[in-house]
Amino acid sequence: MIVKIADTIISPLGCSTEENYQAVKAGCSALREYHWEDLPEPFVASLMEGERWKGNDVLTRFETLVIGAINHILPQIDFDISSPRVIIILSTTKGNVDLLEGRDGTPADSSPYPGETARKIAAHFGNPNRPIVVSNACISGLCAQIAAVRALESGRYDYAVVVGADVQSRFIISGFQSFKALSPEPCKPFDAHRLGLNLGEAAAAIVYQRVEKAQSGQWIAGTGAICNDANHISGPSRTGEGSFRALKTVLEDADVDDIAFVNVHGTATLYNDEMESIAIERAGLIDKPVNSLKGYYGHTMGAAGVMEVILSMRAVEDHTILGTKGFDSLGVSKNVKVSSEHCSTDKNSFIKLLSGFGGCNAAMLFTRTAGTSRTRKDIRVGISSQIMITPDEVILDWQKLSTTKQGGALLTELYREKINDYPKFFKMDELCKLGFVATELLLQGIGDRHEGTADRAIVLFNRTGSLCNDRNYQTTINDMENFFPSPSLFVYTLPNIVTGEIAIRNHYYGETSFYVLDQDDLALIRAMAEDVISQGRAKSVICGWLDCEDKDHYLARLEVVESL
Numbered sequence: 126m127i128v129k130i131a132d133t134i135i136s137p138l139g140c141s142t143e144e145n146y147q148a149v150k151a152g153c154s155a156l157r158e159y160h161w162e163d164l165p166e167p168f169v170a171s172l173m174e175g176e177r178w179k180g181n182d183v184l185t186r187f188e189t190l191v192i193g194a195i196n197h198i199l200p201q202i203d204f205d206i207s208s209p210r211v212i213i214i215l216s217t218t219k220g221n222v223d224l225l226e227g228r229d230g231t232p233a234d235s236s237p238y239p240g241e242t243a244r245k246i247a248a249h250f251g252n253p254n255r256p257i258v259v260s261n262a263c264i265s266g267l268c269a270q271i272a273a274v275r276a277l278e279s280g281r282y283d284y285a286v287v288v289g290a291d292v293q294s295r296f297i298i299s300g301f302q303s304f305k306a307l308s309p310e311p312c313k314p315f316d317a318h319r320l321g322l323n324l325g326e327a328a329a330a331i332v333y334q335r336v337e338k339a340q341s342g343q344w345i346a347g348t349g350a351i352c353n354d355a356n357h358i359s360g361p362s363r364t365g366e367g368s369f370r371a372l373k374t375v376l377e378d379a380d381v382d383d384i385a386f387v388n389v390h391g392t393a394t395l396y397n398d399e400m401e402s403i404a405i406e407r408a409g410l411i412d413k414p415v416n417s418l419k420g421y422y423g424h425t426m427g428a429a430g431v432m433e434v435i436l437s438m439r440a441v442e443d444h445t446i447l448g449t450k451g452f453d454s455l456g457v458s459k460n461v462k463v464s465s466e467h468c469s470t471d472k473n474s475f476i477k478l479l480s481g482f483g484g485c486n487a488a489m490l491f492t493r494t495a496g497t498s499r500t501r502k503d504i505r506v507g508i509s510s511q512i513m514i515t516p517d518e519v520i521l522d523w524q525k526l527s528t529t530k531q532g533g534a535l536l537t538e539l540y541r542e543k544i545n546d547y548p549k550f551f552k553m554d555e556l557c558k559l560g561f562v563a564t565e566l567l568l569q570g571i572g573d574r575h576e577g578t579a580d581r582a583i584v585l586f587n588r589t590g591s592l593c594n595d596r597n598y599q600t601t602i603n604d605m606e607n608f609f610p611s612p613s614l615f616v617y618t619l620p621n622i623v624t625g626e627i628a629i630r631n632h633y634y635g636e637t638s639f640y641v642l643d644q645d646d647l648a649l650i651r652a653m654a655e656d657v658i659s660q661g662r663a664k665s666v667i668c669g670w671l672d673c674e675d676k677d678h679y680l681a682r683l684e685v686v687e688s689l
Contacts, residue, residue, distance in 0.1 A: 129344040131201035136327035171325035171423040190328035207251035216269035216289035217427035223294035240643035258641035263481030266430020271349035275656035277335040289431030290328035300615035312393035314417035317456030322392040325423030329432035347490030350374035351636040353628040354484035365404030367486035372408035385472035391417020402459035420450030483625030514681040533676035554594040554617035556673040563681040582636035582663035587672035591620040
């Protein structure tokens, strides 16, 4: 059984869980309008202010927030965070991406590589384990907690410290502006007059422990599920497919009568809120209260899934369903129960729901009611196929394929000679091209795509995240006189998009996850793939290392791990 033993939130509304909860309960919002000289348009956001959070010559703003959050939970725990039995998991969408701007004063040992950032943070606390960065777009915070539960249930660790954080920058704000996704006023989740989302900054930390039995009233991390829409890399499914499937999985182990509410993503974009309402109805939860916290904080990206879980826990402890700030009249097709007012509850559980670019969706149950502990399946796995692609050669199941090109031209040659039926290939960024070609050849090798099912998961890792395309996008916003942020480039500045492209191609509705490490670690990659199968989330997993520094420097080493 996995229980929560500590938590904290650092945000513009406060520097502890209690400060934040009381601010939200009082109806406070941190959203306000900002005018940045290096952006052509004003924007509404919730940003960390004050000298304390500006970073310094040792830590970036992002690192300052993450380390600050971990420091806040240290007095709450009675174990040594430097122990090898402790794993640190970092949830972030863009981390130190603002370092690409090349501004003066950057700490010498700070890096835009997410895995190296996580390693620096782990080293700060003396933790010897390789930290895991979850980079799964907007669902990263919930995915990080699901990964933590799996790592603890496997017995590899006794404690997991999960930290979600992101800071805003020209890079991120200009990208969302290019999508025309930002509201010019404080957002209005699920409202008939909603105009889009607001962005926010925060860091939140939650600590989980593996125990034999939960104490009375202790929070238990219940079933979690990650599912893909297999529909579109930047648009929600019109049927809410992935979100519905995630909810359906979570409800298999839930006491529905004890669910106080569903805390949704609720970004206040036209299509996200509509999609969530459809998924909630399809899952049979239309009579359950629904709330969104984006009207208080905006979309805090990698922090959202952690912070909103913590606030929802505190609300249930207070017998309260927090109101959806900004909501007035229902603006979605399904009659979900949304209210701007706080309500009382005597229930002891809630569901957290998130969705994001790449077609990814996640849901997770949290409860204070002790039930039957999940048993990890005793499984045997085998590897049915392997592929390695470098700029110079391709080896499929230990056989070298005949090729004539190198570097970026090699991927195009492989596509034309071996695939050649998916023109969208030419719109993809280099990471997606690499992942697409590698999986196509891998699946051709085993002759069974498992097309149209949720039985196959995609779990990929790398070192660079999406930095190859991040650099390309950065060039479109460097010069204010030639400022042309491109939505078609920005959507590929998330590494998990490659998992979405593979899911769409093969109609995979199962789990799609992307992780970043400071270096390749085959043992860890296989262990995390086996975690997915052992939880019954898939019968097979396409997993491995997929790293792309630029179009001429890359490595794909993928395999299909299957339950025997």
